[in-house]
Amino acid sequence: MTGLHPRRASGTEGYSETADRLVEQYESRSFADVHRGLLPLFPAAPARALDIGAGTGRDAAGLAVLGHTVLAVEPTPEMRAHGQRLHSSPAIEWLDDSLPELARVRARNERFDLVMMTAVWMHLDEAERTRAMEYVAGLIVPGGLMTLSLRHGPVPAGRRMFDVSPAETRALAASHDLATVYERDRPSVFNADGVWWDVLAFRAPA
Ligand SMILES: C[S@@+](CC[C@H](N)C(=O)[O-])C[C@H]1O[C@@H](n2cnc3c(N)ncnc32)[C@H](O)[C@@H]1O
Secondary structure (H helix, E strand, O other): OEOOEOOOOOOOOOHHHHHHHHHHHHHOOOHHHHOOOOHHHOOOOOOEEEEEOOOOOHHHHHHHHOOOEEEEEOOOHHHHHHHHHHOOOOOEEEEOOOOOOOHHHHHOOOOEEEEEEOOOHHHOOHHHHHHHHHHHHOOEEEEEEEEEEEEEOOOOOOOOOOOOOHHHHHHHHHOOOOEEEEEEEEEOOOOOOOOEEEEEEEEOOO
């Protein structure tokens, strides 16, 4: 904490102020729809999942319905509160933590069958992405899956966002022995003008 104001995690700029509006947007699409192409790669239930930048918990809830247990990491208190209110489940544990350090997650000495970072990676700068990939790679079980999506196009007012390429992300993952097993760009899931997404998945060595 600094003075009266707790320091915001890098990348969360703009989320507290808009959480009440974003909750409708994020919950308007189903987990199955957003992750359609990735679902065949997901581990069989019951698996242990880590959802980093979990937002309002749409994906944590979708994973719980599939029979998985989820550690939902979300540093923006307003988003976390929406998630806890909307998706209360004994299969979901919420945690206030953030990339790149993930200090609280790593202190648990746990490994995950599935790590999801949906629409969060492009909020980190290059140095943060480098550090985050090392830490996240260390949280995946042998043979486990990591998925992420990268937003491109206009940056919403107040957000901190970088144009991150799939090539850079693949190379960073490869430097930690994570093999690319899925790559696709898709039209915007939110119909925002000029916004598109890359979706990537990586497999840890068995
Ligand atoms: C575009 S939203 C996506 C939310 C959710 N994954 C989804 O797909 O609906 C990005 C989320 O990442 C969170 N976030 C931003 N910076 C972060 C960081 N450094 N570490 C973890 N989460 C972060 C924000 O608070 C926000 O909830």
